[in-house]
Amino acid sequence: DVKVTQSSRYLVKRTGEKVFLECVQDMDHENMFWYRQDPGLGLRLIYFSYDVKMKEKGDIPEGYSVSREKKERFSLILESASTNQTSMYLCASSFPRHAIYEQYFGPGTRLTVT
């Protein structure tokens, strides 16, 4: 079974702190994604990566950056956390099998910025 793990289930940080959210997948997937999920807004794509060291902005990249130095690991960085970044963060991975792109999700990290 594919496994996608996220470094923390719950995280509390202070405004202005630099925050790292880590995501690791064990199935050699090329594609990895970071979403945030807020009530009434569904899943919004922050950044995605389709190869090592490759990244593309999603719909809401402002205030975030990412790093993919190894194929299995995709990190989301909040350079200076703000209260409006309090949210549930979901990581996912997929691979281009016949253009299906089923995504496998991690359990999520609920981040609170105070």
Place this chain on the structure above:
Amino acid sequence: SQQGEEDPQALSIQEGENATMNCSYKTSINNLQWYRQNSGRGLVHLILIRSNEREKHSGRLRVTLDTSKKSSSLLITASRAADTASYFCATVLHGSGNTGKLIFGQGTTLQVKP
């Protein structure tokens, strides 16, 4: 930007009844997928239907796709309390290359009462 819109936003039924959720989208797709999310957890892939298919079954799940109306429906038959979750449709846009990017709907929250 979110392509999918789901209807209804919330649905409450009794155990044993059928649940139907609808998803509409705006542009041409390669395939449409349905995901389930238990409260506070990551999403899990349920079923996929390709753009050249009209109906697909998996256990108690039945998915239909009408590309002329740009809509899909998910039917859960003989619902159980354990089906209580949020359900999301997601589309792979035609011509999206190998990025694997999915566009998620807002989701339908289903409550199945015992």
